[in-house]
Amino acid sequence: xxxAIRVLNDAGLTAYSNYLAALGxxxxxxxxxxxxxxxxxxxxxxxxxQIEKAPAGKNFGDRFTFGSYLSTKIPEAQAVISRxxxxxxxxxxxxxxxxxxxxxxxxxESLAVPxxxxxxxxxxxxxxxHLVRTPWLAVAMHxxxxxxxxxxxxxxxxPLAQRGxxxxxxxxxxxxxxxxxxxxxxxALYFDNANNHPKPGAGGSKxxxxxRLAAVLNQFDLTYDLGSVSPTVxxxxxxxxFSKWKPTPETDPL
Amino acid sequence: MKRSFNSTGRxxxxxxxxxxxxxxxxxxxxxxxxxxxxxxxxxxSPDAEVFVEPYVGTSMMRYNFxxxxxxxxxxxxxxxxxxxxxxxxxxxxxxAHSQKAGQLLAMADRVQPGDSEQETEGRxxxxxxxxxxLGEAIWGLSDLRSDARxxxxxxxxxxxxxxxxxxxxxxxxxxxxxxxxxxxTAILFGTTDEELEWVTDWRAFASGLLKEPLPxxxxxxxxxxxxxxxxxxxxxxxxxxxxxxPAEPIVESSYD
Numbered sequence: 001x002x003x004a005i006r007v008l009n010d011a012g013l014t015a016y017s018n019y020l021a022a023l024g025x026x027x028x029x030x031x032x033x034x035x036x037x038x039x040x041x042x043x044x045x046x047x048x049x050q051i052e053k054a055p056a057g058k059n060f061g062d063r064f065t066f067g068s069y070l071s072t073k074i075p076e077a078q079a080v081i082s083r084x085x086x087x088x089x090x091x092x093x094x095x096x097x098x099x100x101x102x103x104x105x106x107x108x109e110s111l112a113v114p115x116x117x118x119x120x121x122x123x124x125x126x127x128x129x130h131l132v133r134t135p136w137l138a139v140a141m142h143x144x145x146x147x148x149x150x151x152x153x154x155x156x157x158x159p160l161a162q163r164g165x166x167x168x169x170x171x172x173x174x175x176x177x178x179x180x181x182x183x184x185x186x187x188a189l190y191f192d193n194a195n196n197h198p199k200p201g202a203g204g205s206k207x208x209x210x211x212r213l214a215a216v217l218n219q220f221d222l223t224y225d226l227g228s229v230s231p232t233v234x235x236x237x238x239x240x241x242f243s244k245w246k247p248t249p250e251t252d253p254l
Numbered sequence: 255m256k257r258s259f260n261s262t263g264r265x266x267x268x269x270x271x272x273x274x275x276x277x278x279x280x281x282x283x284x285x286x287x288x289x290x291x292x293x294x295x296x297x298x299s300p301d302a303e304v305f306v307e308p309y310v311g312t313s314m315m316r317y318n319f320x321x322x323x324x325x326x327x328x329x330x331x332x333x334x335x336x337x338x339x340x341x342x343x344x345x346x347x348x349x350a351h352s353q354k355a356g357q358l359l360a361m362a363d364r365v366q367p368g369d370s371e372q373e374t375e376g377r378x379x380x381x382x383x384x385x386x387x388l389g390e391a392i393w394g395l396s397d398l399r400s401d402a403r404x405x406x407x408x409x410x411x412x413x414x415x416x417x418x419x420x421x422x423x424x425x426x427x428x429x430x431x432x433x434x435x436x437x438x439t440a441i442l443f444g445t446t447d448e449e450l451e452w453v454t455d456w457r458a459f460a461s462g463l464l465k466e467p468l469p470x471x472x473x474x475x476x477x478x479x480x481x482x483x484x485x486x487x488x489x490x491x492x493x494x495x496x497x498x499x500p501a502e503p504i505v506e507s508s509y510d
Contacts, residue, residue, distance in 0.1 A: 082335070083334060083335065121337075121338040121339070122313070122334065122335055122336065122337060122338060123313070123337050123338070124311065124312050124313030124314075124335075124336075124337055125311070125312055125313075125337075172312070173312060174312055174313055174314050175307075175314055178314070178316065181356075222358075223263075223264070223357065223358060224356050224357055224358060225305065225347050225349040225356055225357075225358055227305065227316055228303065228305075228349045228355065228356040229355065229356025229357070230355065230356060233355075233356060
């Protein structure tokens, strides 16, 4: 079943915000689905697009698939859409069963509000936490290289409800996330193209980890322009601790 | 004065080569413009690429301004994707294009935009005022590690704070001596570059208060004494308390 994309109006945003606050106290409260379509709480989107909660009857298997799906449905200009807080808040409620699913106890364990509702005022440190906008933006900006940021290390029951270590380290720093070269290098390091999943161990915090990569790239930033330097040069200049992750021409050519 | 060393090989872009302005359009959106034509005087390769990156906190945007030899500023440079509440700072990068592609050849960081209301050609305020989101704080100082002139930041939520500061000796007396102390401490103890225009201005201001040049290579103890003397001279000269005391009402004598 398809639905027309809409946007929450002020009343809708307030109702959704109130629900999230109440959910923190009582995890079994049902989402206010009615505000998605009620004209008192939502308006038509400024573009025409139909979406499905579970295309072909299946929930999304990972955040990359989810972001790819959205990027085919939301073809508007990236800069304008990425700040459309009413749209992203509507979409997060629409997909609430997948981004904040009911657990085995019949309750939802919600994250902080920025995971679901975008502020009217742009705030990077809150915007990147959004569970619907970030997968869309990562795919829109980085294409297949965003797999390293969005695919889970191992199969999980609620793949849209959590963020991985690599995206936390990269997306939380806009100068890294906005660089196609940095994300291409991260993909080359941590993603196994042959098997289409992150390399085992890519979520650690020791030498060669995504956390260390972010720290090393912050140092690179003093000598190189991360928006211009090629992924190959980034990989060449990484210290020894990253050796085991570096692709070889035979296995994973850039 | 402590000095910092740049081991990366890149050049530092002097602020007087940059003309960056932030302005608002009638729709309320913020934009910036940048006159970077003087960068050509740095003697770097004309095919080097030029980028301008406005930023606030961890949010940043990036604009390609072409090459040193053929600058092509974008028509519009909106600042929409920067965090609200604080004025943007700017990074200007000159980046190697052909050989050593991606290497930074020159950079200026923490560049504050010029303010046409407070700065005019050849005339600079010692301490420009800046309204911004300071949470519950009344006032603050801009980043003194910046190459840009220090700015006195005041909370934008408080109506007329700027004009009250200009006229209220109690506010002035509570804030300005602290500012003088912090700025002079940054100059004498910190890593500020003494060739910066604002450092020269502040040193001249301090010398004027002391009525003698600042010591060339003072010990740490001497520096503390010098700063204390500067603040004392400043407070005495401004007569904050005297000005704050209401004048005695003139009682007219009556002669019956």
